[in-house]
Amino acid sequence: MTQATLSGPWLAPAKLNLFLYVTGRRADGYHDLQTLFQFIDCCDQLYFALNPTGAIRLNSDLDFPAEDNLVVKAARLLQQHCDIKQGVSITLDKRLPMGGGIGGGSSNAATTLLVLNQLWQCQLNLEQLAALGLQLGADLPIFIHGHSAFAEGVGEQLQNVDPEEKWYLVLHPDVHVSTPSVFQHPKLPRNTPKRSWNELKSSDWHNDCQEIVAKVYPEVAQALGWLLEYAPSRMTGTGSCVFAAFDTEREALAVLNKRPKNLTGFVCKSCNQSPLHQQLNQIKNIQ
Ligand SMILES: C[C@@](CO)(OP(=O)(O)O)[C@H](O)COP(=O)(O)OP(=O)(O)OC[C@H]1O[C@@H](n2ccc(N)nc2=O)[C@H](O)[C@@H]1O
Ligand SMILES: Nc1ncnc2c1ncn2[C@@H]1O[C@H](COP(=O)(O)OP(=O)(O)O)[C@@H](O)[C@H]1O
Secondary structure, eight states: OOHHHHTSOEEEEEEEEEEEEEEEEOTTSOEEEEEEEEEEEEEEEEEEEEESSOOEEEEOOOSSOGGGSHHHHHHHHHHHHTTOOOEEEEEEEOOSOTTSSSOHHHHHHHHHHHHHHHHTTOOOOHHHHHHHHHTTOTTHHHHHHOBOEEEETTTTEEEEOOOOOOEEEEEEOSOOOOHHHHHHOTTSOOOOOOOOHHHHHTSOOOBTTHHHHHHHOHHHHHHHHHHTTTSOEEEOTTSSOEEEEESSHHHHHHHHTTSOTTOEEEEEEEESBOHHHHHHHHHHHHO
16 A cells, blocks of 8 residues: 555544433543444545654644644644654545534544554554543544444443444534533433443434533524424434434435525435444555
8 A cells, every 4th residue: 555545535434323321420520421323424534644853734724723623632642652753744624514413523533543553653453542532532432443332431432233324314503512511501411321232222212412402502403393394303412413314315315405494414324334444444455
């Protein structure tokens, strides 16, 4: 595999939380969850160019400082952890909506860790990369892990599962929901009883954050109310995106095309192996 191919584009897929239950509050302020993660084939793209100077640079259209970007934080963390002398210029082609509960920022950071682990020859395994990633956010481990999972703890205890791969219509209400504000809300249900995967997989699926978020953000309530007319629908993560499953792309597109003008959305296919890990495996097979 040539260095040019390794430079990109590398995919950073989004995720859906097919269910999300808050089962307790921990002493460190975080909440224990039980959630089902599945990837979707909607992705940001990243490019990497190594340099000998040690500098880490980011090219992107995002309107906040590069130093606050999880991509730069991930590159710096790995560089320091492995005492790497090389630097990297990273180009981020942002396509995923931000603050929508589909994990774009965490996925960008996970792609950065996984790809730089190869390019800088750090030789960390997935477990070590996931532990490093967890320092940047609770959603990092699932993207490092790369397979759909039933997750517990803050999302770092992962059990591989294979939920049916469906077509999803995802609506993105025009609001940015802050994850900390949802977890700080006094009325968030925090004590849903823990259940086993066996029990959960055959029950109806819900999201414990949905009611609060729909109350605070009427845009989320409107999107959910509209989509529920067509199919069972839920919010992903702490919102703002809501989704419904369909058996075919055609059915999902037909509903998308009927949406009111003020709603944006997209249709995607879910997949149990992360599109990034599909790319990484291709490289392993070629090398
Ligand atoms: C809830 C989930 C479910 O997938 O989804 P998102 O909607 O954000 O994608 C995630 O666990 C979010 O993960 P992530 O977005 O990485 O959150 P973090 O940066 O680690 O946490 C932001 C803040 O949210 C709160 N937080 C987060 C996760 C958690 N299990 N309990 C919490 O109380 C904490 O106050 C924390 O400081
Ligand atoms: N590479 C990145 N992509 C998106 N958001 C980022 C990134 N780096 C840092 N952030 C910050 O994280 C916030 C939430 O990002 P995102 O992952 O899109 O949302 P969510 O956790 O709701 O899925 C953004 O509003 C932004 O302030």
